[in-house]
Amino acid sequence: MDDDRFRWQGEGVCRGVEPEVFFPVSDDDAWRAKELCNRCAVRNPCLVFSLQNRERYGVWGGVTEKERVEMFRRGLAQRALEEALQRAG
Numbered sequence: 280m281d282d283d284r285f286r287w288q289g290e291g292v293c294r295g296v297e298p299e300v301f302f303p304v305s306d307d308d309a310w311r312a313k314e315l316c317n318r319c320a321v322r323n324p325c326l327v328f329s330l331q332n333r334e335r336y337g338v339w340g341g342v343t344e345k346e347r348v349e350m351f352r353r354g355l356a357q358r359a360l361e362e363a364l365q366r367a368g
């Protein structure tokens with residue numbers, strides 16, 4: 280994946296962390312992933328990627344699958360995607 284759109288994936292603080300951390304059984308178990316995402320420089324592109332691709336599972340950009348569903352329900356996901364598009368120019 281040399282494509283610029285995916286460059287952020289090599290810069291996440293989750294590199295080398297066990298994948299299970301980002302696929303918790305419940306939102307209550309997502310605290311460790313969220314802690315890592317909170318200090319990740321590529322949190323925003325990560326979240327945008329998950330929204331664009333309707334990722335069904337896992338924590339992306341500090342947001343769990345249930346929280347992404349809620350973002351779509353409340354129109355927050357569409358707004359985040361529009362803002363990302365504007366930033367990309």
Ligand code: SF4
Pocket residue numbers: 288290291292293294301315316317319320321322323325326338339340341
């Ligand atoms: S925001 Fe979280 S899941 Fe996304 S790259 Fe960073 S640490 Fe990994």
